[in-house]
Amino acid sequence: MIEAKGLTKRYGRTDAARDVTFTAAPGRVTGFLGLNGSGKTTTLRMLLGLSRPTAGQALINGKPYRELKHPLRQVGAVLEQGLMHPGQTGRGHLRTQSLLCGVGRQRGEELLEYVGLADAAGQRTGDYSLGMRQRLAVATALLGEPSILVLDEPANGLDPSGMAWLRGLLRAHADAGGTVLISSHLLSELELLIDDVVIIAGGQVRLVAPLAAVAGDEAGRLRVRGRDPHALWQVFEQAGARVSTDGHVLFVEGLAAEDAGEIALHAGIAIHELTAEQPSLERTFLELAGAAE
Numbered sequence: 001m002i003e004a005k006g007l008t009k010r011y012g013r014t015d016a017a018r019d020v021t022f023t024a025a026p027g028r029v030t031g032f033l034g035l036n037g038s039g040k041t042t043t044l045r046m047l048l049g050l051s052r053p054t055a056g057q058a059l060i061n062g063k064p065y066r067e068l069k070h071p072l073r074q075v076g077a078v079l080e081q082g083l084m085h086p087g088q089t090g091r092g093h094l095r096t097q098s099l100l101c102g103v104g105r106q107r108g109e110e111l112l113e114y115v116g117l118a119d120a121a122g123q124r125t126g127d128y129s130l131g132m133r134q135r136l137a138v139a140t141a142l143l144g145e146p147s148i149l150v151l152d153e154p155a156n157g158l159d160p161s162g163m164a165w166l167r168g169l170l171r172a173h174a175d176a177g178g179t180v181l182i183s184s185h186l187l188s189e190l191e192l193l194i195d196d197v198v199i200i201a202g203g204q205v206r207l208v209a210p211l212a213a214v215a216g217d218e219a220g221r222l223r224v225r226g227r228d229p230h231a232l233w234q235v236f237e238q239a240g241a242r243v244s245t246d247g248h249v250l251f252v253e254g255l256a257a258e259d260a261g262e263i264a265l266h267a268g269i270a271i272h273e274l275t276a277e278q279p280s281l282e283r284t285f286l287e288l289a290g291a292a293e
């Protein structure tokens, strides 16, 4: 369990984070979303004891990070890149980190396999691609078998298959009862993964909610206006779509825009408007994340 309680960090006259309050719960993946410069890294650094809050409290399993007995066994973090020596091999890096963590060598070997770096274990990390360094950072975070994982923009440098791999790994971690807090400036990166969403803008939390509550059920809806709304309604329903209206516009669910256009053409009904609405979560994110702009 991670708790941010009124976390505030002031740099000079700016509040990089102001009264940030949210919880990341066990068994769930919490997405921490905000545009660049919104205060995500500042908040995560306070949660991980890397920076002292100006006000408020950051608790990991009920305690400030610095008071945890075996912090690396409770929290694994993937922060900025480059915390590995470029001359060290991937295997060497994990061996050094295992010592710090107090775990045996074998754990590092298992993790090299688990993150898909077994074949590259003998290469210098300086020769690793960005994606390989991210995989090694994830392996490092997992060394102490922590129940809590905190990842700051881990998608940077990962290609789509790398991102799919990471999603699988984090989902499995949460499903096994772990807590995952992951930040991103792109909703699309997290949408398929997260259970809860926290949106931050201008250093302030704008939304804390289960994803399902925000995503709504109107995702993928079409707005349609045409010369004969009743006839349109009928042909769309005959094609298996669900149709509703606010009196002016037909809202059509279950059809792609192309199909709706073709169906109307075949029925000989002139279309005046045909728009695919943005899924509501994307809309909410853009509205809230841009609030401080």
Ligand SMILES: Nc1ncnc2c1ncn2[C@@H]1O[C@H](COP(=O)(O)OP(=O)(O)OP(=O)(O)O)[C@@H](O)[C@H]1O
Binding pocket: 011, 015, 016, 034, 035, 036, 037, 038, 039, 040, 041, 042, 043, 185
């Ligand atoms: N050490 C610092 N000294 C002064 N200002 C800082 C410091 N660290 C962060 N800031 C400022 O605080 C604000 C929030 O920065 P932060 O890095 O937390 O944002 P972020 O959401 O992580 O952004 P990004 O996605 O770009 O990493 C920014 O305006 C930044 O310039």
